[in-house]
Amino acid sequence: MATTYTISDLAKEFDLTTRAMRFYEDMGLLQPQRIGPGGRNRVYTARDRTRLKLTLRAKRLGLSLVEAKEIIDSYDSPRDTAPQLKKFLAVLTEHRKKLEAQMLDLQANLDEIRTHEKEAKALLDKAAKAKDNTKTKSSQA
Numbered sequence: 001m002a003t004t005y006t007i008s009d010l011a012k013e014f015d016l017t018t019r020a021m022r023f024y025e026d027m028g029l030l031q032p033q034r035i036g037p038g039g040r041n042r043v044y045t046a047r048d049r050t051r052l053k054l055t056l057r058a059k060r061l062g063l064s065l066v067e068a069k070e071i072i073d074s075y076d077s078p079r080d081t082a083p084q085l086k087k088f089l090a091v092l093t094e095h096r097k098k099l100e101a102q103m104l105d106l107q108a109n110l111d112e113i114r115t116h117e118k119e120a121k122a123l124l125d126k127a128a129k130a131k132d133n134t135k136t137k138s139s140q141a
Contacts, residue, residue, distance in 0.1 A: 005044040007032070010052060021052075027065050029055050029072065062099065067091050 011018050024030045025042075029051055032042035044052075051072055058068035071091060074084040 003046055005049060007042045007044070010044055010049060014052060014056060024052065024055060024065075027069060029065065029069050061092070062095055063091060 005013075007018050007021050010016070011021050021030065021042075025032065030044065030048050032044045032048055035041050035043055054072050055065070055068050058071065059065070063071075071084070071088050074087055075081075
């Protein structure tokens with residue numbers, strides 16, 4: 001018999017809430033079987049576990065759930081994997097470009113902060129020296 005999992009099993013394994021698991025199901029990323037009275041109990045297969053693992057990996061890469069679903073779903077078809085790999089590569093390339101642009105923005109912000117820090121320190125040093133000069137002149141008088 002194939003290995004199955006409950007919603008709690010997978011939520012615990014992947015450090016998720018059951019609410020998050022249900023959300024992934026609503027998004028079409030997971031498709032558990034329903035058993036019990038009124039289909040209240042969800043039963044996840046090894047396939048669902050793999051899809052969840054891939055979904056979380058895609059999230060760590062910064063992909064949206066829609067992008068993750070498109071990529072994961074493309075592997076469900078038994079066709080040639082070249083189109084799936086091309087799609088995956090295109091999504092990754094686009095995401096890398098966005099991250100690189102964000103990194104440039106962050107670097108510019110850091111450079112600006114460093115400049116303001118230097119200016120503030122210089123003004124503090126100038127104020128401290130002026131205060132010292134005033135004390136020295138008043139003690140000489």
